[in-house]
Amino acid sequence: MADATFLALSVLTIGSAIAALELRSLIYASIALMVTLGGVAGFFLLLDSPFVAMFQLAVYVGSIAVLILFTVMLVRRELIFTKIEDPRRRYAGVGLMLIIMLGIGAVIINSGLNTITTEEPPVDYRDIGKELLLYYWPALILMALILASSVIGALMLARREDVKGEQRTN
Amino acid sequence: MSTIAPKFRLGHFIASLTDNIFWGVVLFTLIGLPIVFIVLFLIELPEIDGKLLSPYLAVTYIADPSRTLPIIQSLIQTDFFKIVAFPGFGFAALIAGATIFIERKFLAKIQLRPGPFYCGKVEGILQLMADGLKLISKEIIIPAKADKPIFWAAPVLFVATAAAFVSLIPVAPGWVVADLDVGLIAVFAIIGFFPIITILVSWAANSKFPFIGGIRALHQMVSFEIPLILSLLGIVILTGTLNLSEIVASQAGIWWIVFLPIGAIVFFISILAELERIPFDLPEAESEIVAGWLTEFSGMMYGLVQLGSYVKLYAFAGLFVTLFLGGWHGPMVVPPFPEEIITEGITMGPISIKIPGLPLFSQEMLNGTLWFVIKTMGVIMVILLPRGVFPRIRIDLLLHVGWYKLIGLCFLNLFIALGLIYGGVLGPEGFIQ
The missing domain is CATH 1.20.120.1200 (NADH-ubiquinone/plastoquinone oxidoreductase chain 6, subunit NuoJ)
Structure with missing residues (x-):
């Protein structure tokens, strides 16, 4: 199934x-x-x-x-x-993709990854939350700061110079 | 000579009869028999009273009322029944139909509209049927330059997404189609599909009004998803679970609306915006852009979109009841099933029949469904009420409300929830639970 x-x-x-x-x-x-x-x-x-x-x-x-x-x-x-319609580029792209796929596939098949069997139960999201808050909290705070700064940056980029304050609020 | 059928000839009549018989036999052997064999060989039939249910036994059981009930009982425990009928689509569509009827009556009361009062003599009972017949009998018109595959698929996708949303709402203890561990996140994931369908159909109609409406709908839905999600995080913090059934079970004592009224208000306003109800009906503003993103729909395609939006209305109201109003909890009002019918059977005059398999539904399930439906209809009435009262608000005010005020209130709500836990009021060591 x-x-x-x-x-x-x-x-x-x-x-x-x-x-x-x-x-x-x-x-x-x-x-x-x-x-x-x-x-x-x-x-x-x-x-x-x-x-x-x-x-x-x-x-x-x-x-x-x-x-x-x-x-x-x-x-x-x-x-x-x-x-740009160029058949040679197309075939070169397909060939490159095949080479990369074969390379990655060979690495994965030879790595022994496909023989791993596990009886572990599915990961509970509560455990993810606990790990994030207890052990990985510096990474969490760093991520939050990066996201906050990117949001503030986006707001600054979206801010229009030519609109006066009165127009904006109305 | 008869004038009813002037060209009647017995030979033609017999020929048409044999023709029908021929086609019947051909269709039965080509379609009917394979279906019978598929049922017999592939589908696992349930076992009743220690005997495997075969089609022959099923026919004999139907004739015998004392054996029919166990079949029905095993049927209502199947996933098929749950998806199609009770907590799933049939139930939601029934409530959606009732909602449309109530909305028309309610608006007629508010605004003195005559139709829903007198249509069909008794309290306008035929109004809904008249609406449905009108939609079915209308022609489906596809605009000439429309993108046909997307345009055809959109109403079905809309209804399907709404039905997927319904499948997550728990109606009574154990009566939910999909009892997911991550139910609330699944709700957010499904809500995200509505703007996609809206913007796709508004583009596919290849017309100006739908496109303007679709862009408005996209702005509105995407920006109100954020307060919608944030306003529910307080409950997740307090209960520590994302499973909707567990959230309902945690409200046996006090409903969350008592502790988190700000979250409930923000969630309710976001519901109105997500459902495009007045005063947030900018995507379908009929006085500005004809009918918004629904302009090019006609006939039953329009009917399907309407059905989908009312099923969505039911699902959102059910979600509000599930999260804030205690779901199926309520005082026990359904009387217990009389014991003597189970032990002694029904006595009618000289005959007494003992029917195994009773009671069909447990007392808790009936009571829970009753309270859930009452609360949901109450919430639906409150959602419908602004339509008769408020004007439409402007789009910049709408976005301003969504992005500035509601999100700020959401954070206030989160701090209230955290304060309730750290102040020792709620939580594992609090003095209430």
């Missing part, structure tokens, strides 16, 4: 990833990207970590894909891209 689900998810994820790269219509490509990200969430579900899967859905599909869609809809494609 799990194998069938895994195969179906793999086909879905890789197929829609290829579609996301190859489709001419940017909207359909971003829908395919959404399916890919959802398929990754499915892999996390198969790996017994529903917490990560739900965050994958909420953050990647729910927010980042919406941002991509929004950007694609507001920008006219013809103005930013000049098409």
Whole structure:
């Protein structure tokens, strides 16, 4: 059962990833990207970590894909891209990808990773929270500071100089 | 000569009969028999009274009332029943239909509209049916330059997403379709799909009004998701769990709205914005942009989107009840099932029948469902009320409220929750629990 689900998810994820790269219509490509990200969430579900899967859905599909869609809809494609159709580049890209995939695959298969079997129960999110707060708290605070500073930076970038204070509040 | 069927000929009549019989036999052998074999070989039939249920036994059981109840009882424990009927889609759609009816009555009371009062003599009972018939009988029109696959798929996706949301809401103890350990995060993940569908359909319609409406909907939904999520973190801090059933079980004594009223208010306002209800109905502002992102929908496609949005309304109201109003908890008002019917059977005149398998539903389940439905309908009424009273607010005010005020109130709510724990009021060592 799990194998069938895994195969179906793999086909879905890789197929829609290829579609996301190859489709001419940017909207359909971003829908395919959404399916890919959802398929990754499915892999996390198969790996017994529903917490990560739900965050994958909420953050990647729910927010980042919406941002991509929004950007694609507001920008006219013809103005930013000049098409370069070159079959040699295409074949070179496919060949490079195959070489990299084979290399990574060989490393993974030889590393003994596929013989590991584990009977551990799925990781509870409460344990993740405890570890984050008790042992990894400096990293947590550092992350919070980085995120806060990036939010403040984004606000500064979005601030318009030509709008007076009165106009802004109204 | 009869004038009813002037071209009647017996030969044609017999030919059409044999034709029908032929097609019946062909379809049965090609479709019916494979289905029977699939049922017999592949589907695991339940075991009842120590005997495996075969189709033959099922037919004999249906004829015998004393054996029908165990079948029904095993049916209502299956996932299929839970998804399709009771805590799942059927229940939600029923409440959605009731909501539409109540909304029309309620608005008619507020604004003196005649239709829902008199349609069908008795309290306008036929108004809902008239609306449904109108939608079904209308033609489905697809705009010529629309992107057809997305445009066709969007209403179905909308209903499916709303139904997925419904599957997470616990109705009674143990009666929930998907009892996830990370239920609240799953709710956030599912809510994130609504803006995607909205913006996709507004783009696919290839028309100006839907696109403006869709962009407004995107702004509104994305910016109100943040206070929606933050306002619930107080409850997560207090209960220490993300499972919705456990959150309900933790409110046996006092509801969380007593301790976290600010969170409840912020969550309620965010619900209104997520549902595009008045006063936050900018995406469908009918006096400005025709019908917003719904403009190009017609016929049953519009009906499906409406069904989806009312199912979503039920799900959000159920979530509010689950998180703040104690879910299924309430005083026991359902009387216990009479013992003598179980032990002695029903006596009708000279006959007494003993029916195994009673009671069908436990007392706790009926009571929990009753209280859940009462509270949910109350919350739905409060959600509907602003429609008859308030005007629409401007989009910059909307975003201002969402980004400045509600998020600030959310942090205040979080500090209240932390203060309740560290002040020793609640929590493992507190003096209330």
